[in-house]
Amino acid sequence: MNLIQIDKQTWIKGIEKIKSEYQVFGPVKEKNDVEFKELGAGQMPELNFQNTRMSPKAIVYPQSQVMFTYSLDETREDCRILKEAKRDQTPRAIIGIRPCDALAFQLVRRNFDSPEYQDVYWINAYESTTMVGFACNQPCATCFCTSAGTGPFGEKGLDVLMVDNDGSMMAKAITPKGEALLHAAGWTESATAGNLDSLKSKAESAVSSSVATGNLRQKKIMDVYEAPFWEAEAFSCINCGTCTYVCPTCWCFDIQDETHGKSGIRMRNWDSCMFPLFTIHASGHNPREHKYERVRQRFMHKLKYYVDKYDNGIQCVGCGRCIRSCPVNIDIRRICNKMNAFDPQSCSCEVASS
């Protein structure tokens, strides 16, 4: 694939050109952090950041999304008929997504776009989106992407990979969608690979933490489920939704109707398996009554059920956001390594003897 060279002037012009054809999202500095926002005229994606506080999943899968509208006005013919809300299918581009977050969309796709179920809201938005990645020259201490299926220069899930090479950009189109975007930007000057390989290996070796996942698949579900460490590991958890909301691969939602006067909407909102409300039954019974059961669910889903169901690795891309944002320092690396190393035979607990 051809490499494209983009100098600073062409960069600014190109971004503006892209904005005329796409709705463009990029990292911007906001309130002491960097978040993905829609870029207005003249606004450039921030280049000096490690990763955003929130993942870019909301661009495809908003925290609150209207699915249907309805009227309760008896005088209207369409009273009580759900009408599909208009879906925005404007081509959009995420410029500056990190390789981990791009891979996350591929993981989430297994849920939203499967042979059994197609979630039109997610699929429409996903298909309208071109992912332009920024390689990570400086991963965070909490990043473990290289043991979670990608890397700081990973290409999976990206349409274009860009590398910031001493102030000028090198771009590589990975898909036809990516080629179309480069074309729209007017970026055509070809480049030689130069020191690309050494930048890549330097970045990969800068990823200093990792998770061990090799044994997860062969473990028996019930062995790990009944492992003795869950209560102690969950002790500090306060059951807030931070980990699930900042996670690029958490996909659970809740559907709600909201009526104002005689008109209403049916919407879906991100939900979190950390909340007791997530599983409480109408009877009042809650099958995940205790917080350790909810903590266990989150990790079992990501690191065992998903692994078993799709045979495609863990449901985690190693972005490290949950580690950085957890108010009580629950660290997925620690839990994953515990699960991976757990041996019921060597455990003197009830699980082993029963």
Added chain:
Amino acid sequence: MTANTEKIRQIAKQLLKEGKVDIIIGFRKGSVPMMNQPLIVTAPEDVDELIWDSNCALNLANYVTNRKEKIGIVAKGCDSRNLVTHIVENKVTREQLHIIGVPCTGMVDRHKINAMFDAEITAIEESGDSLTIKGNGFSKDLKKTDVLQENCAGCTHRNPVIYDELVGDLVTEQKDVDPYASVKQVESMSPEEKWNYFEDLISNCIRCYACRNACPLCYCPTCFVDESRPQWVGKSQDQVDVRTFHLLRAYHCAGRCTDCGACERACPMGIKVREFTKKLNKDCLELYNWEAGLTLDARPTLDTFKPDDPQDFIK
């Protein structure tokens, strides 16, 4: 290892060995700088995980709610005040607790320190009143007193108010501080300015409820935002619902809040949620001469009626 850490381990080991408590609740060193993790220790041989430094800012009273065991708990000033509140509100009994009091010199503000550096902080070292912040290719010394959490900087109850033993000498309480300086600033604003100020304050709230859940006061079996019959509050990112959550959460803490700062520290978005609760603390002080969690002998001020309560604010 600080002297406090050493003493906490020693006391915890003794308590567990002698069977005076079933569990110890304290902190262990976190896997991320400035993030220590609440920890439960049940075996005397595990006490060496316990630590104490300026990153033990969460409120451990949050972890004793409705527990039935005999609990040894490490408590700085604000934790002890919330233990008092818990005892008064029947969430735990005094007899259940062995309080290991830690006179406190304040906790550092992780949001503030993170915002001071463009690059990632990978380590923080502490020695007395000085902190060394380290990252990839940089190292900077800071004075701890310059980067305290706002509630700690204005704290007037650094010493535990109840305890069974202390890990060190009591510290001198701060006298010439104004815990309500920022409330006064907001009070001086016009209604429109106030509205804009609070709108901006909560504009990036993701409704994860970390503020609520880090708070020892929030122990309702079902929180008002989780009620579904009837549903009091909508679930979306509608600003009306976000506002409702923050305002009602604050009002539920009125007369009970010790300004421990756990809510603000826990917020993943760095929202200054104490801006809501602090105003109510100030009102309680001015109207009823009441500060929460200082005595086992009185119910929280909004929980009681006295014939001589001021009433001229009732219109």
